[in-house]
Structures are given as C-alpha cells and as structure tokens.
Amino acid sequence: xxxxxxxxxxxxxxxxxxxxxxxxxxxxxxxxxxxxxxxxxxxxxxxxxxxxxxxxxxxxxxxxxxxxxxxxxxxxxxxxxxxxxxxxxxxxxxxxxxxxxxxxxxxxxxxxxxxxxxxxxxxxxxxxxxxxxxxxxxxxxxxxxxxxxxxxxxxxxxxxxxxxxxxxxxxxxxxxxxxxxxxxxxxxxxxxxxxxxxxxxxxxxxxxxxxxxxxxxxxxxxxxxxxxxxxxxxxxxxxxxxxxxxxxxxxxxxxxxxxxxxxxxxxxxxxxxxxxxxxxxxxxxxxxxxxxxxxxxxxxxxxxxxxxxxxxxxxxxxxxxxxxx
DNA sequence: AAGAGTGGCAACCGCTGCGGA
DNA sequence: TTCCGCAGCGGTTGCCACTCT
Numbered sequence: 518x519x520x521x522x523x524x525x526x527x528x529x530x531x532x533x534x535x536x537x538x539x540x541x542x543x544x545x546x547x548x549x550x551x552x553x554x555x556x557x558x559x560x561x562x563x564x565x566x567x568x569x570x571x572x573x574x575x576x577x578x579x580x581x582x583x584x585x586x587x588x589x590x591x592x593x594x595x596x597x598x599x600x601x602x603x604x605x606x607x608x609x610x611x612x613x614x615x616x617x618x619x620x621x622x623x624x625x626x627x628x629x630x631x632x633x634x635x636x637x638x639x640x641x642x643x644x645x646x647x648x649x650x651x652x653x654x655x656x657x658x659x660x661x662x663x664x665x666x667x668x669x670x671x672x673x674x675x676x677x678x679x680x681x682x683x684x685x686x687x688x689x690x691x692x693x694x695x696x697x698x699x700x701x702x703x704x705x706x707x708x709x710x711x712x713x714x715x716x717x718x719x720x721x722x723x724x725x726x727x728x729x730x731x732x733x734x735x736x737x738x739x740x741x742x743x744x745x746x747x748x749x750x751x752x753x754x755x756x757x758x759x760x761x762x763x764x765x766x767x768x769x770x771x772x773x774x775x776x777x778x779x780x781x782x783x784x785x786x787x788x789x790x791x792x793x794x795x796x797x798x799x800x801x802x803x804x805x806x807x808x809x810x811x812x813x814x815x816x817x818x819x820x821x822x823x824x825x826x827x828x829x830x831x832x833x834x835x836x837x838x839x840x841x842x
Numbered sequence: 843a844a845g846a847g848t849g850g851c852a853a854c855c856g857c858t859g860c861g862g863a
Numbered sequence: 864t865t866c867c868g869c870a871g872c873g874g875t876t877g878c879c880a881c882t883c884t
Contacts, residue, residue, distance in 0.1 A: 538853075573869080
C-alpha cells in the first residue's frame with residue numbers, strides 16, 4: 518500500500534498543499550465527519566471545508582471506495598462472483614454498471630476483483646480447455662462456463678447465443694436490426710407456449726432469467742436469477758435490476774439513458790418491446806393478464822433509480838447484505 | 843532466514859460528458 | 864458557440880503482504 522506521506526514524486530504538491538497517496542486515519546475521520554454532517558456537495562468544496570489537503574477528486578474516490586457507510590466489506594460471495602461474471606458477459610468492462618447491480622460493492626472493488634481473480638480463473642480455464650487460447654481472445658458470454666460457473670444448457674444457452682448482438686461496441690444496422698428482432702422473437706420462449714421463460718426485454722434492455730424453476734405466475738426462472746426490474750416472481754425468487762439501455766456510440770463511457778426517451782438507440786428496444794407486447798397479448802392466457810400489465814407498466818417505465826434498485830436487489834436471497842454497515 | 847516473485851488492492855491518471863457562465 | 868469546472872469512468876500504477884525457493 519502506498520504510504521500516507523508525500524512521496525518525492527509529489528514534492529511539487531507541497532506548494533499546492535495537496536496530499537497524495539494513502540489516506541491517514543485522521544483524514545478519513547475528517548472526511549467521514551464532514552460527509553455525515555454536511556452531506557455531499559461540490560467535491561472541491563468538500564475537500565476545502567473538511568480541512569483536507571486533498572483534491573476533490575481524491576476525496577470523492579476515498580468516500581466512494583472506502584468510507585461510504587453502505588459499503589459491503591469482505592470477500593465476494595460465490596453468488597456475487599457469478600453475478601459479476603454474468604454481468605460482465607453482458608456489459609463488458611462497464612464496472613460502474615456492474616457495481617450498480619451489486620449494492621455495497623464499488624466499481625473499483627469489482628474491477629480489482631475481476632482483474633486479479635476472475636480474469637486469472639478464466640485464463641486458466643481457457644488454457645486448460647484450449648491450448649491456443651489467449652487472454653486477448655476473451656469473448657463475452659463465454660465467461661460463465663469458462664469461469665466454472667454452472668449454467669443451464671437450455672435457456673441460458675439461448676440467451677448466450679443472441680446476447681452478443683447487444684454488445685455496446687456496435688449498433689445494429691437496419692437489416693441486422695430486423696434479423697436480430699426476428700431471431701430474438703423466435704428464441705423468446707416466453708412468447709411461445711408452456712412455461713414462460715424469464716427471458717424478455719424491457720425498455721432498458723434485455724432481461725434474463727438464470728434461476729431454474731417456475732414461479733407462481735408461470736414464469737420459468739432459470740439458474741441464477743432474473744434480470745428484470747419487476748418483482749413478479751414468487752417470494753424468494755431472485756431478481757437483478759435491469760440493465761440500462763446501452764448507447765452504441767463510440768463513447769468510452771456507457772451512456773445511461775432514460776428508457777422513456779425516443780432516440781434511435783432506444784427505438785431498437787422499443788421495437789422489440791412492441792413486438793413482444795403484441796405477441797404477449799396474442800399468446801398469453803387470461804390468467805397472465807395481471808403479469809402482462811406489470812410488463813407493460815414496466816416496459817414503459819422510466820429509468821430505475823437507486824432506491825428502486827435497492828428494493829429490487831434486496832429481495833435477492835442469495836445476496837447477503839447483512840454486512841452492509 | 844532471506845531474497846525473489848506474485849497477488850491484492852488503494853489510489854492516481856487521463857479522458858469524456860455535462861452543465862453553467 | 865465556446866470555455867471552464869466538475870463528476871464520473873476505466874485503465875494503470877505503486878506498494879504491502881504473502882508465498883515460494
């Protein structure tokens with residue numbers, strides 16, 4: 518760990534009275550007290566008003582990654598690992614997006630965990646399974662199996678099959694758009710007969726079931742949980758907050774967009790949703806009407822907020838948040 | 843016991859987007 | 864419209880602790 522004292526490299530900062538490196542307990546106390554008493558404002562003001570010789574950026578980072586009261590400490594549980602791998606297969610290195618679905622965990626923590634543990638595991642497994650495998654040839658959606666996490670070979674595989682289409686790095690062309698739509702519709706078990714699979718799209722992107730079982734609404738829940746934003750399963754079913762729609766621009770930052778806006782990116786999902794909803798209304802039986810309403814409400818709902826997210830995620834039996842301070 | 847190698851993690855760096863002036 | 868400050872993000876670095884030889 519870095520030493521709290523100024524390094525020689527940072528001597529220039531002496532003039533600026535700005536410290537770098539590890540935070541001392543005194544600094545932590547100052548920041549913690551200030552944040553608890555005054556709340557977050559402009560971070561440069563926080564640094565100044567709290568009497569810290571740190572830049573606002575440093576204060577923000579320290580608060581977010583270490584001092585925040587709702588941080589969950591300790592090792593990642595196997596369920597969290599699985600969730601991280603799954604989310605990473607969907608989102609790539611959008612650590613903040615992944616962290617948003619793991620309450621009490623920070624993007625930095627998840628990033629470090631991924632780079633130090635999971636990546637290594639994937640690499641090992643890759644080298645075991647294919648002698649020519651290379652780290653750089655990482656492919657989303659291979660994560661789950663390569664990392665040794667168990668997945669259903671039924672619906673899960675179907676999900677994995679079409680998930681790359683939603684890689685944020687590329688925007689579907691109009692022709693691909695139609696092809697993808699048809700492909701998705703064809704593959705969505707929920708639009709067919711029998712138990713409704715948890716695979717569906719909401720306005721914020723694809724939602725996936727990963728836990729096995731059929732809930733009382735007739736929704737088939739596959740191994741691992743449901744990626745959706747509506748708690749429509751039986752009590753005890755696991756739900757993960759929805760994935761936001763992903764901008765397909767070249768921005769390195771993932772754009773979090775309102776699901777209600779009507780830009781071209783979201784129209785992609787809007788089209789999917791409209792088709793799904795049409796199919797839903799045609800194919801679903803009467804006793805699913807209530808669920809349909811829930812879907813429709815959800816599909817037109819705006820972006821989820823943190824509070825809602827916490828409510829949703831807190832219903833996960835497999836995520837232990839008891840350690841959150 | 844000691845040095846080398848490695849892992850884990852806190853913190854920094856550089857970049858981008860956004861909002862206000 | 865442009866500029867500036869800020870927040871936030873992902874990549875990278877640096878250092879301590881642990882393990883290995």
